[in-house]
Amino acid sequence: MAPSRVLLSVAGLALCLCTASASFLGPNPGSTPLGTDSTGLYDAGYVYISDVQSYINMTLDYCDIVAAVTAGDNETALDIYLYGKNAEKGAVYRTFREWAVANHTGEYFYDLLAEYNDMDTLDAGTRAAIGASDLPAVEHFLHIMRVKYAYHEYDAAVFNTGLNNTAPDSGAPHNLDEALAMFLGSGFSCPGATEYAVMQANAQMMGTAVSGMAPGAIAVPRHGMAALIGSAAFNDTDAVEAAYHAIREETLVTKLQTLMLHAYAKTAMAWTDCADGSVHMSELIGILRWLVDPMLHGFLVDQGMSTNATMARMEAFDADMAEAMSYHGVGTAVLRVVDDTTITGCRLGAPTEAAREDALAWQAKYCTEEVMEMSMGM
DSSP states (O other): OOHHHHHHHHGGGGOOOOOOOOOOOOSOOOOOOTTSOOTTOEETTEEOOSOOHHHHTHHHHHHHHHHHHHTTOHHHHHHHHHHOSSOEETTEEOOHHHHHHOOOTTSHHHHHHHHHSOTTHHHHHHHHHHHTTOHHHHHHHHHHHHHHHHHHHHHHHHHHHHTTOOOTTTSHHHHHHHHHHHHHOOSSSOTTOSHHHHHHHHHHHHTOOBTTBOHHHHHHHHHHHHHHHHHHHHOOHHHHHHHHHHHHHHHHHHHHHHHHHHHHHHHHHHHTTOHHHHHHHHHHHHHHHHHHHHHHHHHHHHTTOOHHHHHHHHHHHHHHHHHOOSHHHHHHHHHHHTTTSSOOHHHHOOOOHHHHHHHHHHHHHHSOHHHHHHHHOO
């Protein structure tokens, strides 16, 4: 059987029949142009009540870094990473490195990150990836630091709401605006530059889209809006925290889907003896786990698991992933770690024809023409 057909047959691992309903909010219409005020902007179901345009414009830094690495101009890419370009913050610029090295010890998610990782590796890994012109790794690192820093803003929103600090321009509502700005980004940007875009792409490749939309892309702005109203109107810490938990869960679904899609592409490469590509996909999975493992830990705690049960399940996940050599192995590890939780196989989905095309695109990056002919010949 041709590898591409085997890939589609293996896709049955997490396949299930799902029914869902959601009002169609339309695609992310994008944000206001560079240099303008985001206050009052409506974007995909969320309305900003403060000016967080510099956070929105970080999407453009992402695109400029990607463009520079693609062009082989690593010096420019590193300069933008270190010093910024598009997101003015007073006399200087907001930067991805600022997000990479931020360490808000004492906050819920940052303490989880530190439990699983050396916090210095994010910055060091990004510099190394830029220096090696390793574009997929650079993209992964930038997405991780954006999620990481957005979670700081959510934690700050919970904290500030508890203090009744709900000033739109400096309190909890402003924290929420900043977090959603990092999620939605700018519509004037390159493909795949935002978490919103990643959710949309993954939903298409894993067959979980509803009316053409990723469930998470619908849910996150709604949860953000619920938190904003709960904070600004009612000083309701519970409402903000509940929304934060729900957003973490939606983000985790997306990152687990990415793990599975990378394993899917890795399996295609292994079947066609594309060793370099298979190794690189394993490296990307390792980068993703910098974020996924602490996210999983927090999710299991949110599900009501005891400390001992959570640690046991995480240790089992680590062991499963160490042995996983294929899509089936990674998919099984993912389904086992989320067993009996609100993240079901139905929500994760299974690779579609779009995922097969994505796997072939990964092969085109790393494999010889002879290998590509083997993979595509049917």
